[in-house]
Amino acid sequence: MPVKRILEGPSSGFWAEADYGRHNRIAWRTCDFKFDFKRRSVGNFGGFAPAKPKLTKELHIELMRLVITMPVRNDWDAAFQLCRRMDATLRQVPDIRARVLLIDDGSTTCPVQKDIPSNLLALERISMLELRRNLGHQRAIAVALAHLRQSWEADALVVMDADGEDRPEDILTLVGAAKKAAAPTAVFAERGKRLETVTFRAFYQVYRALHHVLTGRDIRFGNFSYIPWTYLDTLVVFPELWNHYAATFLKSGLPYVRVHADRDKRLAGRSQMSFVNLVMHGLSGLFANQEVVGTRVLIIVLLGSVLLLVGLASVLAVGMFTRLESPSWSATLVGLLIIVLAQALIATLGLIFLITMNRSQLGFLPIRDYAYFIRQETTLFER
Incomplete structure (x- = not known):
C-alpha cells in the first residue's frame, strides 16, 4: 500500500495518510515514526485507524524505485529464502x-509454487526472466541489464548473487553510500572476510596480483553493487559486458565508490562453480581490458629483451676483455633465453594484432542481441 504523505503533529509524532488497500487493511511501514492509534469508525473500513492530529507541517518523502536482479540456476530454495530476508x-x-x-x-528444475514467497510487505513484485539456455552468471547478468534497460523503469539497480552469500542487509549499506554521494554514483561491495577454502583464497590473491600488474587496477569486488538507472545506457553498449560485469564497469570509467561488506554462508545447496569456470571467469576479467593487457605484456617482454641483451653483452665483455672464463653452460643458457624471449615477443605481437583486429569487430552487443536469449518474463508474486 503506497504511503501518500507523512504529516507531523505537535503531540502525536508522525501520522501517515495512506491509501486503503484490498481487504480493508492498513499496512504500516515504520522506521523512526511514532503513531497514535485509537478505535473509531471510518466509514466502510472499520477497525483501527490513526488519530488525526492537528497538522502543523507536511513532510514529503521521495520514494526510491529500486530493482534487485539475481542470476539463478536451480538454487530456488536459496533465492526464495533470500527474498524473504530481503x-x-x-x-x-x-x-x-x-x-x-x-x-x-x-x-533444469522449476520453482515450486508453495515455495514462492507470499505475504511480503516491502517487495512489490518478484518476476522471473527465463533464458533459453544456460549462459553462465556473467552473461545472464548482461542479458538482464539490457532487458531492464528496455522494459523496466526505476531509479536504481542492485546486482547480487542469489545464493545468500551477498547479504540483504548490505543493500541498505550500498544505498546509504549512494545517497551520501554528491552526484549519481555506483557503489560496489568490497570483500573483506571470505568464507572460502584456503586454496581458493590463495588463488584469488594470485589473481588479484596478476590483474593489478596487467591492467593497473585492483579488483576487490564482484557482482554485488548498486548502480544508478541512467548508467544502464552506457553499460549495455559495451561488448565486454557479455563476459565480465565488474571489469566492464571499471573499463566504462563511470564514477563509483567501494564499501566494506563481508560474505555470508550459502543459504541452501552447494556451489555449482567449477575450478575451470573460476579460471575462465578470471581470464574474462583480464581480457575485458584487452588493450591494456596487450600493451603491458608487450612492455614486459621488451624490458625482458633489453635485460637479456645487457646480460649477453656483459658475458661477451667478460670473455673478450678479461681473463676470466665463463662457465661452459653460460652459452647454452643465453641461447635458450634468446629463443624463449623471441617466442614471447612473437606471441605478444600476435596478441596485439588480434586485439587490434577485434576492435574493428563489434561482436556481441547487449542492447542489440539480448532478446535472442530470452524465452519469457513471468510474475511469481505481486501485491
Missing part, C-alpha cells in the same frame, strides 16, 4: 519501493 530488511526503510527480477539461467 523483504524483512527493506521493511525498515519507508522510502524504498523494491522489485526483484530473478534470472533463470537455464535451470
Whole structure:
C-alpha cells in the first residue's frame, strides 16, 4: 500500500495518510515514526485507524524505485529464502519501493509454487526472466541489464548473487553510500572476510596480483553493487559486458565508490562453480581490458629483451676483455633465453594484432542481441 504523505503533529509524532488497500487493511511501514492509534469508525473500513492530529507541517518523502536482479540456476530454495530476508530488511526503510527480477539461467528444475514467497510487505513484485539456455552468471547478468534497460523503469539497480552469500542487509549499506554521494554514483561491495577454502583464497590473491600488474587496477569486488538507472545506457553498449560485469564497469570509467561488506554462508545447496569456470571467469576479467593487457605484456617482454641483451653483452665483455672464463653452460643458457624471449615477443605481437583486429569487430552487443536469449518474463508474486 503506497504511503501518500507523512504529516507531523505537535503531540502525536508522525501520522501517515495512506491509501486503503484490498481487504480493508492498513499496512504500516515504520522506521523512526511514532503513531497514535485509537478505535473509531471510518466509514466502510472499520477497525483501527490513526488519530488525526492537528497538522502543523507536511513532510514529503521521495520514494526510491529500486530493482534487485539475481542470476539463478536451480538454487530456488536459496533465492526464495533470500527474498524473504530481503523483504524483512527493506521493511525498515519507508522510502524504498523494491522489485526483484530473478534470472533463470537455464535451470533444469522449476520453482515450486508453495515455495514462492507470499505475504511480503516491502517487495512489490518478484518476476522471473527465463533464458533459453544456460549462459553462465556473467552473461545472464548482461542479458538482464539490457532487458531492464528496455522494459523496466526505476531509479536504481542492485546486482547480487542469489545464493545468500551477498547479504540483504548490505543493500541498505550500498544505498546509504549512494545517497551520501554528491552526484549519481555506483557503489560496489568490497570483500573483506571470505568464507572460502584456503586454496581458493590463495588463488584469488594470485589473481588479484596478476590483474593489478596487467591492467593497473585492483579488483576487490564482484557482482554485488548498486548502480544508478541512467548508467544502464552506457553499460549495455559495451561488448565486454557479455563476459565480465565488474571489469566492464571499471573499463566504462563511470564514477563509483567501494564499501566494506563481508560474505555470508550459502543459504541452501552447494556451489555449482567449477575450478575451470573460476579460471575462465578470471581470464574474462583480464581480457575485458584487452588493450591494456596487450600493451603491458608487450612492455614486459621488451624490458625482458633489453635485460637479456645487457646480460649477453656483459658475458661477451667478460670473455673478450678479461681473463676470466665463463662457465661452459653460460652459452647454452643465453641461447635458450634468446629463443624463449623471441617466442614471447612473437606471441605478444600476435596478441596485439588480434586485439587490434577485434576492435574493428563489434561482436556481441547487449542492447542489440539480448532478446535472442530470452524465452519469457513471468510474475511469481505481486501485491
